[in-house]
Amino acid sequence: MWDYESWDMLSARFVQLGRDTGAFTVLPMALNTRAGAYLFTGQLTQAASLVGEEAAVTEATGSRIAPYAALGLAAFEGRESDAVQLIHVGTKDVLHRGEGLGLSFIQWAAALLHNGLGRYREALDWAQQASDDTHAQRFTSWALAELVEAAVRSGAPERAADACRRLADSTGASGTDWALGIDACSRALLSDGQAAEDLYREAVSRLGRTRLHVALARVHLLYGEWLRRERRRLDARAQLRRAHQMFIEFGMEGFAGRARVELEATGERARKRIAQTHTDLTPQETQIARLVADGATNTEIAARLFISSSTVDYHLRKAFRKLGLKSRSQLARYVLQLGRHAESASRALRSAHAATSRVQPAQLP
Secondary structure, rough: OOOHHHHHHHHHHHHHHHHOOOOOHHHHHHHHHHHHHHHHHOOHHHHHHHHHHHHHHHHHHHOOOOOOHHHHHHHHOHHHHHHHHHHHHHHHHHHHHHOOHHHHHHHHHHHHHHHHHHHHHHHHHHHHHHHHOOOOOHHHHHHHHHHHHHHOOOOOOHHHHHHHHHHHHHHHHOOHHHHHHHHHHHHHOOOOHHHHHHHHHHHHHHHOOEEEEEHHHHHHHHHHHHHHHOOOHHHHHHHHHHHHHHHHHHHOOHHHHHHHHHHOOOOOOOOOHHHHHHHHHOHHHHHHHHHHHHOOHHHHHHHHHOOHHHHHHHHHHHHHHOOOOOHHHHHHHHHHHHHHHHHHHHHHHHHHHHHHOOOOOOOOO
């Protein structure tokens, strides 16, 4: 339904109910759903924590579920080798159990991964498969947006136009800024001249009013790519610089690399290194670190994650060694500073987007 606020609220409630009632058979799905909500806002650190918790729950209960959140995280981050392995494992699992919805999710995630890496023909194949499943409407709509981008970049405008028409059925019915922003961006990819510019500006404006920061960063990237091809290098730099900064902050290495290549093609140098956040720690180490920061004891953490206290201690010692810390209080401060950094970056980006939405195209530097 392209209704992020409801997704955010309901997924948080889903997880809380699962924890409070001890419904451990449904908790993994709740955690996967909640992790997805974090991914779309660029909160990959929080998503990684839930991936770790989901892994602990499934291991402790012996439940079976495809690695949806783990795959989504790998795709957003652009970790190709990990994502390919998870695609293989997940596809085998959902085919065995006949989960068509799960297969569509995996195909959509693969399309997103390859679009981020700039491998558009591969993205096109994956997106086509996902968008052909009309019974999985949630992921079909997302896949259609990936299909438009991949088809345009692969020199298949007729396939892009068909996908754009199908996408409009969903986005038009929803009418949210998320939906209409994605629709405007998709139509911009198929447009030229002032029409394309107006649509890119509309997409930036609409998505800038939402918390869908990843979608907004992707529009800045696409807009910048279009401006560069229009030989408007200075205008392109403004969009590409913003996109690159956002992807760096999120930890989305694939898309950041794509933005960096485009930015350097305008004559501007861009730093390559992704800001280190949760990538220093494994998902389970990150989850334990956050619980320590909340004041939980090893025994309480063990009960929450369904592991032994000795396992908690083992992961804590690994986290201390990786981060060069010596105490729980230092670890708590590290997690707090990480959260402040993410929030500060988010505020700065929101301010930049608000300022951009008030500037007309001719005023851009």
